[in-house]
Amino acid sequence: MPIRRILQRDHSFGPDEIEVLIAAFEDTLRRLRLAQREDAATLTVARLIVETCELVPMQTAPPLTHTSPPWPASPQERGRAV
Numbered sequence: 001m002p003i004r005r006i007l008q009r010d011h012s013f014g015p016d017e018i019e020v021l022i023a024a025f026e027d028t029l030r031r032l033r034l035a036q037r038e039d040a041a042t043l044t045v046a047r048l049i050v051e052t053c054e055l056v057p058m059q060t061a062p063p064l065t066h067t068s069p070p071w072p073a074s075p076q077e078r079g080r081a082v
Contacts, residue, residue: 002037002038002042002043003021003022003046003049003050004022006046006047006050007021010050010054012054013053021049021053025045025046025049028045028049029042032045
C-alpha cells in the first residue's frame with residue numbers, strides 16, 4: 001500500500017495519526033473508485049494526504065473521513081440524490 005511506504009519514511013506521525021491517515025487514504029480511494037493500489041493516481045492520493053497532514057496539524061484539520069462526496073457514488077444513488 002503506497003501510503004504505508006510513505007509513512008515508514010516519515011517519522012512525524014504517531015500510531016493513532018497513522019491509523020487516521022490510512023483510513024482517509026482508503027476512504028478516498030473508495031470514493032474515487034481507484035482499485036489499483038500501485039498506480040500513479042493512487043500514489044498521488046497517498047502523497048497529497050500525507051503532505052496535507054504535515055502542513056495542517058491533525059488537531060486543527062477538518063475531518064478526513066466520514067464525509068459525503070459532492071456527487072452520487074453510483075448510478076443507483078443518482079436516482080435518490082436530492
